[in-house]
Amino acid sequence: MGEKYRTLSELNLEGEFLGFVGDEGKFKYLRLAIPAGNLQVKVPKELRGALGSTLVPGEHIRVDGVSQLNAHTGEIKFKAFRVRSTGVCPIEHLPPQTKAKIMVCQKAGCIKRGGKGLLSELEKTLCDRGLIDKVTIEHTGCQKRCSSAPNCVVRIGKKQYKKVHPEAIASLLENHLT
Numbered sequence: 001m002g003e004k005y006r007t008l009s010e011l012n013l014e015g016e017f018l019g020f021v022g023d024e025g026k027f028k029y030l031r032l033a034i035p036a037g038n039l040q041v042k043v044p045k046e047l048r049g050a051l052g053s054t055l056v057p058g059e060h061i062r063v064d065g066v067s068q069l070n071a072h073t074g075e076i077k078f079k080a081f082r083v084r085s086t087g088v089c090p091i092e093h094l095p096p097q098t099k100a101k102i103m104v105c106q107k108a109g110c111i112k113r114g115g116k117g118l119l120s121e122l123e124k125t126l127c128d129r130g131l132i133d134k135v136t137i138e139h140t141g142c143q144k145r146c147s148s149a150p151n152c153v154v155r156i157g158k159k160q161y162k163k164v165h166p167e168a169i170a171s172l173l174e175n176h177l178t
Helices: 045-054 108-128 166-177
Strands: 005-023 026-034 037-042 060-070 076-087 100-105 135-140 152-156 159-162
Touching: 005 037, 026 045, 026 060, 045 076, 060 166, 076 166, 100 108, 100 166, 108 135, 108 166, 152 166
Parallel strands: 037 076, 100 135
Antiparallel strands: 005 026, 005 060, 026 037, 060 076, 100 152, 152 159
């Protein structure tokens, strides 16, 4: 059987430390405020003790880790492998995140293999979750991946995600944009 979570990308996040989630001394997650919203990042056991005594809410930190996608539910989790303090910097001075772009192939091969359904399901899902105004949906020509049609590419900043189901796209965008 396959793994439950599939690694999407490496993370390099900077933001304001808001606190820990869990019982005192037994926390598993830290809360991080970034320009796009708040995130929960899982902290490995070996870092928990040191971070619990050194991090102060309001402190500006950098989190290096990975994002993982649950292929069944479309849920995205963030796991840290390093957390460093970068000094105090209010969240208001961080640059705002750019708008996300979804490029959907509209050539005949993709349309015949479900491209119209993909586009309508994507628009419906984004609308239901209130994300439609935060995303640009672009109709493209052939993306040269006809064997895996219908094709769409999600671009958030400099990261690109391919072969992602509309529900997973919505979860991905929620985590990056809200």
